[in-house]
Amino acid sequence: MTVTVAIDCMGGxxxxxxxxxxxxxxxxxxxxxxxxxxxxEEKIRPFLSNADESRLVLRHASxxxxxxxxxxxxxxxxxxxxxxxALNLVRDGEADVCVSAGNTGALMAISRFVLKMLPGIDRxxxxxxxxxxxxxxxxxxxxxxxxxxxxxxxxxxIMGVSLVGAIEHRERPSVGILNIGEEEIKGNDVVxxxxxxxxxxxxxxxxxxxxxxxxxGETDVIVCDGFVGNVALKASEGLVQMLAVxxxxxxxxxxxxxxxxxxxxxxxxxxxxxxxxxxYNGASLLGLRGIVVKSHGSADIxxxxxxxxRAADTVRTGVLERISLRVAEQARQQVQGxx
Amino acid sequence: MTVTVAIDCMGGxxxxxxxxxxxxxxxxxxxxxxxxxxxxEEKIRPFLSNADESRLVLRHASxxxxxxxxxxxxxxxxxxxxxxxALNLVRDGEADVCVSAGNTGALMAISRFVLKMLPGIDRxxxxxxxxxxxxxxxxxxxxxxxxxxxxxxxxxxIMGVSLVGAIEHRERPSVGILNIGEEEIKGNDVVxxxxxxxxxxxxxxxxxxxxxxxxxGETDVIVCDGFVGNVALKASEGLVQMLAVxxxxxxxxxxxxxxxxxxxxxxxxxxxxxxxxxxYNGASLLGLRGIVVKSHGSADIxxxxxxxxRAADTVRTGVLERISLRVAEQARQQVQGxx
Numbered sequence: 001m002t003v004t005v006a007i008d009c010m011g012g013x014x015x016x017x018x019x020x021x022x023x024x025x026x027x028x029x030x031x032x033x034x035x036x037x038x039x040x041e042e043k044i045r046p047f048l049s050n051a052d053e054s055r056l057v058l059r060h061a062s063x064x065x066x067x068x069x070x071x072x073x074x075x076x077x078x079x080x081x082x083x084x085x086a087l088n089l090v091r092d093g094e095a096d097v098c099v100s101a102g103n104t105g106a107l108m109a110i111s112r113f114v115l116k117m118l119p120g121i122d123r124x125x126x127x128x129x130x131x132x133x134x135x136x137x138x139x140x141x142x143x144x145x146x147x148x149x150x151x152x153x154x155x156x157x158i159m160g161v162s163l164v165g166a167i168e169h170r171e172r173p174s175v176g177i178l179n180i181g182e183e184e185i186k187g188n189d190v191v192x193x194x195x196x197x198x199x200x201x202x203x204x205x206x207x208x209x210x211x212x213x214x215x216x217g218e219t220d221v222i223v224c225d226g227f228v229g230n231v232a233l234k235a236s237e238g239l240v241q242m243l244a245v246x247x248x249x250x251x252x253x254x255x256x257x258x259x260x261x262x263x264x265x266x267x268x269x270x271x272x273x274x275x276x277x278x279x280y281n282g283a284s285l286l287g288l289r290g291i292v293v294k295s296h297g298s299a300d301i302x303x304x305x306x307x308x309x310r311a312a313d314t315v316r317t318g319v320l321e322r323i324s325l326r327v328a329e330q331a332r333q334q335v336q337g338x339x
Numbered sequence: 340m341t342v343t344v345a346i347d348c349m350g351g352x353x354x355x356x357x358x359x360x361x362x363x364x365x366x367x368x369x370x371x372x373x374x375x376x377x378x379x380e381e382k383i384r385p386f387l388s389n390a391d392e393s394r395l396v397l398r399h400a401s402x403x404x405x406x407x408x409x410x411x412x413x414x415x416x417x418x419x420x421x422x423x424x425a426l427n428l429v430r431d432g433e434a435d436v437c438v439s440a441g442n443t444g445a446l447m448a449i450s451r452f453v454l455k456m457l458p459g460i461d462r463x464x465x466x467x468x469x470x471x472x473x474x475x476x477x478x479x480x481x482x483x484x485x486x487x488x489x490x491x492x493x494x495x496x497i498m499g500v501s502l503v504g505a506i507e508h509r510e511r512p513s514v515g516i517l518n519i520g521e522e523e524i525k526g527n528d529v530v531x532x533x534x535x536x537x538x539x540x541x542x543x544x545x546x547x548x549x550x551x552x553x554x555x556g557e558t559d560v561i562v563c564d565g566f567v568g569n570v571a572l573k574a575s576e577g578l579v580q581m582l583a584v585x586x587x588x589x590x591x592x593x594x595x596x597x598x599x600x601x602x603x604x605x606x607x608x609x610x611x612x613x614x615x616x617x618x619y620n621g622a623s624l625l626g627l628r629g630i631v632v633k634s635h636g637s638a639d640i641x642x643x644x645x646x647x648x649r650a651a652d653t654v655r656t657g658v659l660e661r662i663s664l665r666v667a668e669q670a671r672q673q674v675q676g677x678x
Contacts, residue, residue: 067520131581132581180485180565180566180573181406187485188485188486210570211569211577212576213577214578215580216581227519227526228566228570231519231563231570231571232570232571233550234519234549234550234551235551235553235554237550237551238550238554238555239575239579241551241554242471242472242554242555243614245472246613246614247610250606250607250609250610251603251606253606253609257606259602261603263598263599263602264600264602264606267589267599267600267603270592271585
């Protein structure tokens with residue numbers, strides 16, 4: 001089976017310079033993939049000069065959704081944008097998955113408009129994998145929805161649990177809700193009501209978890225609204241960057257510390273690789289009738305290639321079908337539970 | 340001048356075992372401080388057996404506000420709690436500052452009830468100092484207010500700027516608002532409207548900042564609602580703990596890496612000390628007619644002592660008077676600007 005990835009080459013802070021180069025790397029690495037490079041032809045072409053183009057197709061799209069355009073504006077006017085055309089390819093079955101580093105709000109809105117939602121799900125959510133002390137955790141939403149109702153948080157939980165169940169073949173993955181205290185009385189009204197819904201959902205709900213629990217690895221899935229999730233994710237990225245600077249400064253302090261650095265280099269390199277957030281790039285937009293992977297806007301080639309890898313993996317493991325089944329099953333149980 | 344600190348000895352995860360021992364350490368370290376240990380006498384007494392009690396006073400309070408009590412319940416019924424009595428001491432001028440590691444919501448509510456707000460400020464906000472690549476940043480609110488209006492965020496900005504102006508003698512500290520994108524169209528309605536208020540406030544407003552900007556050090560003050568701030572702060576703490584585990588694992592991998600660890604030990608120790616969140620323990624509750632410092636609930640002795648140090652410093656530098664003046668001045672400018 002060949003996996004065909006539609007790439008929104010104009011999205012992200014760096015555009016084709018990163019996206020097209022990453023696509024070349026991606027196609028070089030995997031024999032079972034094809035990439036459709038969607039975007040303004042004359043901006044993409046220069047990066048393809050010496051490429052073996054047998055598994056690369058260029059699809060011209062005349063417009064670009066910029067980072068500061070509102071979702072409503074993008075959906076109404078950017079009908080020939082690289083983002084929209086790439087999503088159309090998924091809808092029409094010409095591609096298995098769409099990858100974009102573009103405007104998150106627009107990507108969510110256009111995905112929803114073009115691909116439609118799974119039955120029982122109101123809004124797409126961005127789900128990413130984060131490393132933890134004992135493995136990893138799936139967290140959603142990470143920025144697609146800035147205002148969520150308790151019902152939305154419940155749907156995020158169902159989708160997250162379905163995803164983990166599908167890709168890790170787990171029976172009852174645990175799910176927690178991000179809050180500012182473990183006690184039930186803590187938090188805002190939305191979170192409190194969502195916790196009540198989750199308690200009655202039949203899911204393996206572990207209750208409130210706090211910010212530091214994100215990295216403990218005691219919960220399989222953590223749900224939160226997209227505003228909080230996005231801030232927590234980016235704060236973590238910023239913190240890792242700061243710590244890297246501090247580590248460099250400490251090891252560069254004097255001749256003795258520089259010697260220590262030389263000796264500790266392999267260890268430090270291993271450590272840095274382990275916490276490199278670029279390795280975790282590529283979040284899934286869940287809840288749609290199609291697979292969409294969102295890359296970090298500032299992704300470099302290494303990082304964007306990881307998002308492409310993740311997208312291909314998602315297709316290979318049949319995540320969409322499994323999630324659809326699980327969501328339908330979960331929804332059926334919900335209805336039965338309420339009856 | 341002697342600084343008198345009223346300590347809520349029953350608050351926090353560990354109670355007197357930590358708070359009283361930290362108080363002993365605190366009094367031993369500083370010649371110019373006194374501590375009033377507030378709480379259940381027979382729980383505090385055992386930790387005082389061999390102490391020089393000349394600058395320690397025990398004040399019995401028969402009740403305890405537990406971590407899971409609602410603020411409304413605590414305020415209504417816990418009239419002889421260690422928290423309430425410690426705050427009364429500040430109100431009555433018997434202490435200069437109150438320090439508590441107890442229930443945050445209750446501390447905020449009781450502080451507000453006992454000490455009252457500064458004119459022009461609706462709610463207290465928790466303001467802490469976080470390390471950044473180039474220094475530090477003051478962030479508020481970190482958990483006192485889970486639902487904030489745009490006007491509250493504006494007030495947080497005024498208080499934060501006043502604090503930095505007061506303690507760092509800066510004319511126009513910069514202030515940003517935490518959001519999920521730098522573009523003006525991003526974020527939820529509250530944040531968007533708050534940004535508009537901030538633009539018209541006459542403050543040195545730099546616009547939206549994102550989660551990773553928390554650690555960049557490009558802004559003096561960052562405001563956010565307490566839910567987001569609390570999650571970001573705790574996520575950061577959890578991440579640092581995870582990285583410490585990873586670092587230990589990498590250095591413990593084999594004989595060679597253990598040798599490297601031995602050589603790199605002084606550097607790693609320096610690094611760990613630099614990012615130890617316990618050093619930053621002690622957040623100020625701003626907006627009140629009195630000084631209240633909130634310690635992390637899970638604080639150990641080292642950490643709680645730092646909160647006590649911070650509290651004493653706040654008194655020594657006359658932060659309350661300076662903030663009161665600045666807030667009044669800022670409010671006056673606001674009114675003029677609107678007229």
